[in-house]
Structures are given as C-alpha cells and as structure tokens.
Amino acid sequence: MEEDILHHLDLGTKTHNLPAVFGDIKLRNTNTFMFYIQFVCVGGSPNRMRAFAQFMHKQLGLAGNGEDLADICAGMDRYTMYRAGPVLSISHGMGIPSISVMLHELIKLLHHAKCRDVTIIRIGTSGGLGIKPGTVVITDTAVDSSFKPRFEQVVLDDVVVQSTELDKDLAKELLACSKEISDFPALISHTMCAYDFYEAAVVCVALLDRLEGDQIRAPHEVLWEYQQWPQCLIAAFIRKHLRLCSPAGNKLFSTN
Amino acid sequence: MEEDILHHLDLGTKTHNLPAVFGDIKLRNTNTFMFYIQFVCVGGSPNRMRAFAQFMHKQLGLAGNGEDLADICAGMDRYTMYRAGPVLSISHGMGIPSISVMLHELIKLLHHAKCRDVTIIRIGTSGGLGIKPGTVVITDTAVDSSFKPRFEQVVLDDVVVQSTELDKDLAKELLACSKEISDFPALISHTMCAYDFYEAAVVCVALLDRLEGDQIRAPHEVLWEYQQWPQCLIAAFIRKHLRLCSPAGNKLFSTN
Numbered sequence: 001m002e003e004d005i006l007h008h009l010d011l012g013t014k015t016h017n018l019p020a021v022f023g024d025i026k027l028r029n030t031n032t033f034m035f036y037i038q039f040v041c042v043g044g045s046p047n048r049m050r051a052f053a054q055f056m057h058k059q060l061g062l063a064g065n066g067e068d069l070a071d072i073c074a075g076m077d078r079y080t081m082y083r084a085g086p087v088l089s090i091s092h093g094m095g096i097p098s099i100s101v102m103l104h105e106l107i108k109l110l111h112h113a114k115c116r117d118v119t120i121i122r123i124g125t126s127g128g129l130g131i132k133p134g135t136v137v138i139t140d141t142a143v144d145s146s147f148k149p150r151f152e153q154v155v156l157d158d159v160v161v162q163s164t165e166l167d168k169d170l171a172k173e174l175l176a177c178s179k180e181i182s183d184f185p186a187l188i189s190h191t192m193c194a195y196d197f198y199e200a201a202v203v204c205v206a207l208l209d210r211l212e213g214d215q216i217r218a219p220h221e222v223l224w225e226y227q228q229w230p231q232c233l234i235a236a237f238i239r240k241h242l243r244l245c246s247p248a249g250n251k252l253f254s255t256n
Numbered sequence: 257m258e259e260d261i262l263h264h265l266d267l268g269t270k271t272h273n274l275p276a277v278f279g280d281i282k283l284r285n286t287n288t289f290m291f292y293i294q295f296v297c298v299g300g301s302p303n304r305m306r307a308f309a310q311f312m313h314k315q316l317g318l319a320g321n322g323e324d325l326a327d328i329c330a331g332m333d334r335y336t337m338y339r340a341g342p343v344l345s346i347s348h349g350m351g352i353p354s355i356s357v358m359l360h361e362l363i364k365l366l367h368h369a370k371c372r373d374v375t376i377i378r379i380g381t382s383g384g385l386g387i388k389p390g391t392v393v394i395t396d397t398a399v400d401s402s403f404k405p406r407f408e409q410v411v412l413d414d415v416v417v418q419s420t421e422l423d424k425d426l427a428k429e430l431l432a433c434s435k436e437i438s439d440f441p442a443l444i445s446h447t448m449c450a451y452d453f454y455e456a457a458v459v460c461v462a463l464l465d466r467l468e469g470d471q472i473r474a475p476h477e478v479l480w481e482y483q484q485w486p487q488c489l490i491a492a493f494i495r496k497h498l499r500l501c502s503p504a505g506n507k508l509f510s511t512n
Contacts, residue, residue, distance in 0.1 A: 003471070004471075005471050005472060005473070007471075007472045008350075044334070045333050045334065046333050047333045048333075077301050077302050077303045077304075078300070078301065078350065093349040093350055093351075093354055094264075094334065094349055094351075094353055094354040094357055095349075095350075095351045095352065095353020095354045095356075095357075096351065096353060097350055097351020097352060097353070097354070098349055098350040098351045098353070098354050100351075101350055101351075144410075145409075145410035146410055146413060147413075153401075154400075154401035154402055157402060157403075215257075215259070215260075215261050215263075216261060216263045217261070
C-alpha cells in the first residue's frame with residue numbers, strides 16, 4: 001500500500017514520520033534514552049488517560065514538563081493519545097466497536113512505527129458481581145453476554161469464533177505486583193465483556209456491586225480515587241519491568 | 257426510586273432540576289417561548305455535535321450567543337450535550353455499546369424532564385456500498401452484520417430479537433425535505449449497523465465507496481463539508497416541522 005491513512009487517529013504514513021514520533025525519548029538529567037513504545041495502556045475516558053500519561057511521566061523520571069503533554073491525535077476528536085517515554089496512553093471510548101476501531105489503527109500504527117513486542121493493557125472501570133466496590137480485578141478470561149469464554153464476529157457472512165483467554169503469566173505478575181503495593185484489594189477473576197477481548201491484560205476497578213443495584217452511589221472523589229488504583233498497579237508493573245529489562249542492569253527509576 | 261443518577265451524563269434527579277434545564281427558552285427579540293425538547297439529534301463526534309447545536313441556534317433565531325453554548329454534560333468526559341431551543345445535540349461516541357449507554361440515560365432523562373413525543377434522529381457519517389462519496393443516506397431499515405433486519409440482545413441468557421425498521425413516514429418526509437434544498441444527493445436506503453438500531457430516523461453521509469477500498473482519501477475540508485449535509489437537511493426538517501406545529505400558525509423562523 002502506497003499510503004496508510006489511520007483516519008480516526010489523524011495519523012498517516014505519508015503525513016507523519018511514525019518511527020520518529022514513537023522513537024527515542026531522553027530521561028531527565030541523564031544521557032539515557034528510552035527507545036520506542038513498549039507498553040500501550042488503554043481506557044475509556046480521555047481525561048483519565050491524560051492523567052495516567054502525566055502520572056507515568058513523573059513515575060519514569062522523564063525530561064520536560066509532564067503537565068502539558070500534547071495529544072498526538074489532537075486533529076480528530078475520536079480518541080486521545082499521550083506518550084510518556086516507552087508508554088502510550090490512549091482513550092478508546094465505550095464498548096467493543098469503539099475499541100476495535102482504535103485497536104485496528106493502533107496495531108497498524110505500531111507496525112509502521114517499527115515497535116515490536118509491545119504489551120497492551122486495558123486499565124478501566126467496570127461493574128462488579130459479589131465483590132466490594134473498589135476491588136481491582138485482573139482479568140484472566142473475558143466472557144461474553146452468555147458467560148461463554150468466546151468472541152464471535154461475523155466475517156463475510158461466516159461466524160468466526162475466537163478465544164478470549166488472556167496472558168495468564170502476565171495476570172499473575174500483575175497480582176504479585178499488587179501485593180507489593182497493598183494499598184487496595186486486588187484479585188484475578190473473569191470479566192464479562194459484551195463482544196470484546198484483549199490478548200494482553202485487563203485491569204479494572206469495580207465501581208459497584210451489581211448484585212446490590214445499578215446506581216453508582218459513591219461520590220466523585222471516591223470514584224476518582226478508585227480510578228487511580230489500576231493506574232498505580234500498572235505504574236508499579238511498568239517500572240519493575242523496565243528495571244528488569246534495562247540492558248545495563250542498573251536502577252533507572254526511583255520507586256516513588 | 258428515590259434518586260436516579262444518570263452517571264455517564266453527570267446528571268441526576270436530586271442534583272439537577274431536570275424539567276427546568278430542559279424547559280422553556282426565549283426566542284431572540286420576541287416574547288415567544290419554545291417549550292421543552294422536541295428533537296434530539298445524536299452523532300459520534302463531540303466537535304460535530306457542538307457545531308450542529310451552534311448551527312441550530314442560528315437557524316432557530318434563539319436569543320443569546322450561540323457560539324458559547326455550555327456543555328450540559330461537562331462534568332463527565334463520556335458524552336457532550338448542547339441545547340438549542342427545542343433541540344438537544346448529543347455526541348454518542350462510536351458503536352452500539354457507547355450509543356446504548358447514552359440512549360438508556362437519555363430516555364430516563366427525557367422522562368424526568370417531562371418531555372413527550374420527542375423525535376430522535378442520528379446524523380452521522382458512514383461507509384457506502386455502490387454510492388458516491390457525499391451521498392446523504394436516509395435509513396429505512398438497519399441491518400446487522402449478516403444483512404438481516406434484526407437486533408439481537410442477550411437478556412438473562414435469552415436471545416431477544418427486535419425489529420430494526422425505522423419510521424417510514426419520517427424517512428419520506430426527510431427525503432422530500434432534501435429535494436427542497438437540493439444542495440447534495442440524498443436517497444432512502446438500508447444501513448448496516450453491527451448491533452444497533454434507532455426507532456427514529458438515521459441520516460448519514462457516506463464518506464467513501466467501500467467497493468473501491470477502505471481508505472478515506474478525501475481531504476479534511478471535503479470531509480467537513482460532507483458532514484454539513486446531514487446537518488443542513490435536519491435543520492430544514494426541524495424548521496419546517498416547528499412552523500407547522502406553531503399554535504398561532506404564524507411564521508416564526510426565516511428559512512436562512
């Protein structure tokens with residue numbers, strides 16, 4: 001293909017130098033560069049994903065002001081995308097079709113930008129069944145609206161069924177990570193998702209127990225705090241992972 | 257229910273006086289008031305739906321500055337909602353789940369606000385099959401991903417099937433309206449929608465002919481102009497409809 005236009009992201013192979021946009025970034029007060037995108041974190045809300053990018057900017061000790069990160073997709077109002085070093089933070093709106101459009105263009109984007117072995121994690125919010133509001137759920141398997149671990153798509157009039165099991169080792173690593181933080185309850189469990197799944201990981205915080213009703217009664221401050229918890233967990237995981245992967249083996253980041 | 261919290265719209269029956277928020281609005285330089293919401297127009301893009309509300313504000317000759325309309329849902333970043341007299345303009349994001357969450361809370365909202373006999377119209381963009389880019393398609397029937405005129409939902413482990421036929425008289429009225437404007441091609445046809453439908457009307461402009469590829473090649477200016485066309489049609493329809501419904505029978509609005 002001569003040109004690939006990623007319409008909903010307002011990016012393209014002719015209009016943007018994608019390997020440069022997603023290439024190396026310098027750490028604060030060092031001569032260390034972090035190359036390319038290694039983690040993509042996605043979530044529904046644009047504000048939350050900007051806040052997460054700012055949070056990661058600080059957590060990773062990157063150079064420059066993390067408060068005024070530019071929206072890479074500012075030319076379109078469908079999604080927002082922020083970069084904090086090797087981490088991309090993207091809002092995907094609500095529901096499978098919205099997420100699917102983004103993932104379709106994201107995967108092409110990562111290919112064009114020459115990013116390899118990227119870990120994709122959804123950090124979001126969800127309802128809960130029989131768990132306390134505020135519990136961080138690390139998904140091992142996504143189930144559809146019939147509680148079956150499958151994702152069905154109609155492709156050229158055929159129903160194509162795909163597995164919805166996530167990376168079990170990644171889920172265990174995230175749970176272990178959450179125990180080291182211990183600021184909030186976390187567990188591994190199933191997540192119901194009408195028509196979608198992720199081959200990475202999914203980490204959501206439950207806003208309510210649907211066995212007790214469908215009204216979200218917690219005040220905004222509490223809901224906002226709940227939303228921080230998956231972010232804290234993922235920040236800890238990414239810091240840990242980058243330290244382990246550091247070629248020089250030295251500690252690049254503080255744990256705070 | 258003691259209190260109904262419309263979480264994703266950031267509105268509620270205890271925190272907001274909904275009949276007042278969606279109640280009467282004064283026309284510019286007149287003593288004529290327009291009561292309550294009569295039309296709800298929805299579309300994917302927040303910017304487009306703000307522009308539509310500003311456009312309707314001028315078209316209806318409403319008092320005040322239409323340029324700085326406030327976002328009624330500003331407290332949450334999920335949807336945007338603007339009011340222009342008897343018209344609500346709401347962004348719904350992409351795909352069925354995102355639209356469904358909005359419609360669920362919108363219908364409760366209209367009930368609490370005591371709005372009755374409201375016409376709901378989606379004005380959006382879509383791909384096209386065998387039609388010229390820029391064609392405005394007025395949907396008569398929505399079909400699912402198997403080209404069947406049905407909408408299937410799993411409710412408590414049962415598959416519930418609903419009809420996806422839209423209001424045929426409304427579609428004909430919109431087509432007649434488009435002939436009076438004649439600035440752009442319009443036709444009545446089917447629209448494929450994976451998992452959603454509207455019982456009102458759907459008016460979309462095709463951005464491309466998918467029989468010729470999946471890249472949207474038209475420049476931004478052309479795409480922006482295409483997006484105006486469904487808006488022009490709906491503005492003409494609403495102006496016409498309000499004039500017909502005016503109790504005094506006098507001409508309230510200019511046609512420009």
